[in-house]
Amino acid sequence: MHDDLPALVERYYRQHRKEFYSYALALTQNPEAAEDAVQTAVSGVLGRRRLPRNLRPYLMRAIRNATIDWRRACRKFEPEPGVSALDQGSRLEERRLLEQCLLQLPLEVREVVFLKEVVGLTFREIGIICRRPLPTVASRHRRGIKTMRKFLLEESS
DSSP, X not given: OXXXXXXXXXXXXXXXXXXHHHHHXXXXXXXXXXXXXXXXXXXXXXXXXXXXXXXXXXXXXHHHHHHHHHHHHHSOOOOOTTOOOSOTTSXXXXXXXXXXXXXXXXXXXXXXXXXXXXXXXXXXXXXXXXXXXXXXXXXXXXXXXXXXXXXXXXXXX
């Protein structure tokens, strides 16, 4: 085991913790479950002998898997009211409207849109995380954006 592994993971975690938590929160809509998912993912990396080659997609996939386990354990998926996965720097009204848009999307589409538009990952990275081919990821993104645009146009009229 590499002696500096915990320090490296700690630095990386501190650098990306908002991103990891936001992603987990977007999938669970539950703050405690989101924190648990991130903790599980980071702990899993610390249990390895060496760091994965691409740590970011590895951790995102581990977070995704932890949220799937949580949903299976709960046997239901109901968002808690008032929980926000979007950046706190956005204006409140816009953020609420975007949250409503995101919540209208099926989970697999919401996940792709969130990873692309909020986290800023590439389609390739999203494909690695979700274990889906690039065309599927791109299609889900297009479908999600189209659905959100339609929702926003209906809300504005």
